[in-house]
Amino acid sequence: MALLRPRDVQQPVLARLLDNERALAAVLLAPAVLILAVFIAYPFVMGVWLSLSSTSVGNPGRFVGLQNFLKAWNDSIFQTTFQNTFVYTFWATIFKLALGMWLALLLNRHFRGKRFVRAAMLLPFIIPTVLSTFAWRWMFDPTFSVLNWLLYRTGLIVTKLPFLSDGTWALWCAIVVNTWRGMPFFAITLLAGLQTINPDLQEAASLDGANAWQRFWHVTWPLLKPVTIVVVVFSIIQTFSDFQLIYVLTGGGPANSTHLLATYAYQIGVATGLLGEGAAISLFMFPVLLAVVWIQLRYLRRLEGA
């Protein structure tokens, strides 16, 4: 009796295609690649092109090379902005990490009302940034500031503090608000990380003679490092490219002293209409973020390899 060999059977085209792994992979990846191309690659390439041109609203512009970048670099407002972005990112991330870690360690213990605190802690995170930042703006308001009123009433100050009316003060106010808003994310993520650490390790360490600080430093912290790196990088990226908060809280003022790269790029590119220059300013973020991501990837790979 002759058996049909598989080759002899006529298979439908689709079935044959699905049997071919490379073709299948291409088919499955296509939607993702398409979305990435349309929404990420195209705007990015477009941005790079704009930054190299003299395009402004109503003027198609022409290729000008690195002129936009040079102009920005020599602009004193841009210099302040550039520095602000680093100061803002650095301190906000440090504060978020320190406070988030502290909260996470606290919430990892058992106490009454723990669930309530956990839920309450998430509030800053779920309120829309624009809304909460408006609330903060009222608290910092030159005339109606409830903070000034409180401090004055309790006798801690005799003259009003220039919360948003002084450039340096305003930037620190923005750092405070960013910390307030971003801390829950740190706390929740670090808490999740903490809960994966076997509690026996803490007990073993305490029998080994480690006090609370040594237990944190020698046991908890090293085990929490991968999670910490991921949140920190995530936060750096978000904070470095922050827009909403500054836009609502200070609008870049007073006197353009609190701009971040994103808000300044918006002001030049969209509000003023100099699209080319705006694009150039925003592209200054790119190398910095690229470096951060690269360092993170390398570090995580090393952890995995170890």
Next chain:
Amino acid sequence: MAQVVLKDLNKKFDEVHVVKDVNLHVRDKEFLVLVGPSGCGKSTTLRMVAGLEEITSGEIHIGDRLVNDLPPKDRDIAMVFQNYALYPHMTVYDNMAFGLKMRKFPKAEIETRVKETATLLGIQDLLKRKPRQLSGGQRQRVAVGRAIVRHPQVFLFDEPLSNLDAKLRVQMRVELKRLHDRLETTAIYVTHDQVEAMTLGDRVVVMKDGLVHQVGEPLEVYSKPRNKFVAGFIGSPAMNFIDTTISDAGGLYAETTGMRVKVPADRVSRLAPYKGKTVTLGIRPEDLREAAGSDPHDLVFEALVEVVEPLGSEILLDTTVGTHTVVARVDPTVRAKHHQKIRLAFIPHRIHFFDNRTEEAIV
């Protein structure tokens, strides 16, 4: 080197009373094993000694110090955890050195001690590895090494062998015993495995529901169980329990359907008050044997063989007598077949009797 004394120790988790009035005196250099079924409070007791669990009431003394309010690190004890609790990010060397580093030993001394201990345990070639690069048995050794490298006054073990496979468990058991003979450090060892308890312990503490039921040397606990629980828990296969009625027919007899046993002479006076009442007769499988023609007939009964389990060195017979199931452990030469009858004989001085109400042994 130190003794450990527990006085009226109690532990409540909220309203749940898990350790009840435990009194124990662990002697200097002794290997004491706490054994009992799951949830009986062994770990909790051990953790109170370690200082990892707060004491609800009572006292714990280590050496001549009352340690109730001392934090774990000041109690001079070391503990081996069931899952080893090795620091995953540290090498074997660092795991073992950690306790010494925290106690600010000089570097050279740390190195000598770690190397010495590693050699003792046969892990000197693993010092550079991380815990996850080790097998279960190797991790176990590292955990033990981390405990002994500090030369503490007391070792605490919480089921350290339960994650190992059967063969390795037996091997590590022997090693632990040798190690203890060599180090001569007081040790408290928790297990729910009665074989481990019997083989390792200088003395064994049998616990159930937070209560200490008996403390004694392994053979003493085995041969003179104080109550029905201890009798059933220690020994494998477990002791047979048979409900019998005490009757007087020119001598005391314990009777049930299909069985009529003469009460051994030395037990007659204690059992006399039970005349006409039911008591539980206990006999270990190994204290039954195939009857010979010369056995007095009031120590012999007939049983129906249900299952034959030949183990090579012996045969386990699952039999029924009336409504009771009786397990016997007989010589491998016995030719027993399933569904056949066999005549079994008691070894009279190994018969136990228990009060049906209090479950206490009648001795």
